[in-house]
């Protein structure tokens with residue numbers, strides 16, 4: 001490991017925490033990597049952070065909360081699964097408590113946005129299940145039923161945020177979030193993901209619809225990418241774009257399956273690497289005038305990798321220093337991604 005891991009929290013940090021036992025009712029009958037034990041690991045990270053946490057009380061998202069993000073047809077289809085169990089596709093199970101858990105996760109994210117706007121603190125972590133970033137406007141897929149981060153982004157816009165940035169470092173491309181904000185110039189969606197890998201979207205040439213060219217940012221990375229590659233993608237593309245876009249609300253689609261320990265992917269990011277990303281993102285957002293930050297749990301299937309990576313991210317997001325690996329460019333993907341976006345962002349035009 002080339003990076004150091006601080007063992008002390010920045011002092012007097014205060015965060016909002018969304019967590020609820022009912023998220024555990026989303027449980028597959030057979031073995032499934034997206035399991036309730038992930039929340040136990042995430043709670044350990046929260047406890048180890050040493051922060052003062054205020055709980056956000058979730059309530060069920062209603063149709064009016066969700067219809068900005070999802071189609072009526074998707075919501076009706078999902079509602080029909082309430083109290084039932086089965087499989088929506090080869091990857092995506094529904095248990096008897098899953099639809100309620102998904103509604104509660106989305107409603108909890110809305111409540112967190114409201115709490116952030118109330119101003120008690122400007123940082124929150126949503127430990128939600130099921131995850132959300134593969135859920136498109138019209139369908140559930142890839143373990144995801146409702147798109148929690150997208151619901152939060154829409155609600156932040158509703159509450160008056162001018163520009164929302166969603167940075168997605170889950171190892172899979174968040175095709176659902178991209179789909180939902182494809183033609184929305186006020187919501188930046190930026191993803192780093194292993195390619196090729198499920199769901200197969202997220203090519204660097206996917207840059208947004210005609211009204212929002214450049215506000216979809218895709219950086220596909222080769223299997224084996226480590227802290228240094230992620231650092232380079234951040235320094236060359238994501239951080240400059242964040243500075244130019246100047247979001248006033250940041251959502252991190254915080255999946256930790258790019259961890260070197262993860263069983264579902266082949267990346268090599270260490271906890272310290274995640275900490276570095278979180279700190280760099282917070283520094284860039286603060287400079288750009290961003291007022292609120294919200295981490296929304298996505299994937300991450302090794303329990304130790306999830307716990308340690310989440311902990312480092314929380315610490316980094318609140319100012320802990322991680323020395324960071326040297327920026328590492330093993331191939332041409334980052335340069336190519338930058339060229340795909342150059343005509344839409346003056347910061348890349350050099």
Ligand SMILES: [Zn+2]
Nearest residue numbers: 170171172299
């Ligand atoms: Zn994932």
